[in-house]
Amino acid sequence: MLQPLIKVKKNTESGEPLIIKAADPETSGLIAIEDVFEWVKEATRIYSPDTWYMLMQYDGLPLFSETTLACGGTKSMRKSTATFHYLRGNTRSELLKRMSVNVHEIAHGYYGHNVFRYEKENDVTGYWDNITGYIYLTPQESYYFSFPE
Numbered sequence: 407m408l409q410p411l412i413k414v415k416k417n418t419e420s421g422e423p424l425i426i427k428a429a430d431p432e433t434s435g436l437i438a439i440e441d442v443f444e445w446v447k448e449a450t451r452i453y454s455p456d457t458w459y460m461l462m463q464y465d466g467l468p469l470f471s472e473t474t475l476a477c478g479g480t481k482s483m484r485k486s487t488a489t490f491h492y493l494r495g496n497t498r499s500e501l502l503k504r505m506s507v508n509v510h511e512i513a514h515g516y517y518g519h520n521v522f523r524y525e526k527e528n529d530v531t532g533y534w535d536n537i538t539g540y541i542y543l544t545p546q547e548s549y550y551f552s553f554p555e
Contacts, residue, residue: 442495442496442497442498442501443490443493443501445498445501446493446498446501446502446505447490449502450505456544456545457509459544459545460509460512460513460516460542461489461490461509461512462489463516464489464512464515464516464519465489467485467515467516467519467520467523468485468519469484469485470482470483470484470485471483471484471485471519471522471523471526472522473521473522473525473526473530473532474531474532475531475532475533475534476531476532476533476534477533477534479534481532481534482522483518483519483522485515485519486515487511487512487515489512490508491508491511491512492504492507492508492511492512493505493508513542516540516542517539517540517541517542518540520540520542520548520550521538521539521540521550523540524540524550525538525550528550530550530552532552533552533554535554535555536552536553536554536555537551537552537553537554537555538550538551538552539551539552
């Protein structure tokens with residue numbers, strides 16, 4: 407039988423989850439984090455490493471990306487938001503609920519910027535009328551695609 411990673415009780419006053427006991431040393435580090443914003447980031451890193459990887463890859467992308475087109479022109483993109491822009495709330499519960507929104511929206515930006523990164527790193531000539539994209543599944547599996555509109 408699988409043991410729970412963390413035993414949780416609800417605080418009867420605020421309704422916030424209280425972590426009672428962690429099953430492993432890394433998880434027990436969460437208990438000591440009082441800042442709820444840092445807590446949810448660390449929980450994401452521990453329990454969803456592929457998601458954390460994507461967020462950190464987005465975080466490391468340049469603010470401005472540009473690639474050359476076959477016609478001699480260029481196309482460009484600006485990074486419009488910070489990595490945790492959509493992560494809002496005052497409690498652990500609120501932040502956990504908002505992390506899924508944050509991951510979803512940041513994945514859109516990661517998708518777009520990776521088209522530029524991939525084309526630049528692989529010396530791929532872009533075509534204005536092509537549909538291009540970059541699908542991230544895991545740190546080991548992602549796909550660039552380009553085809554005529």
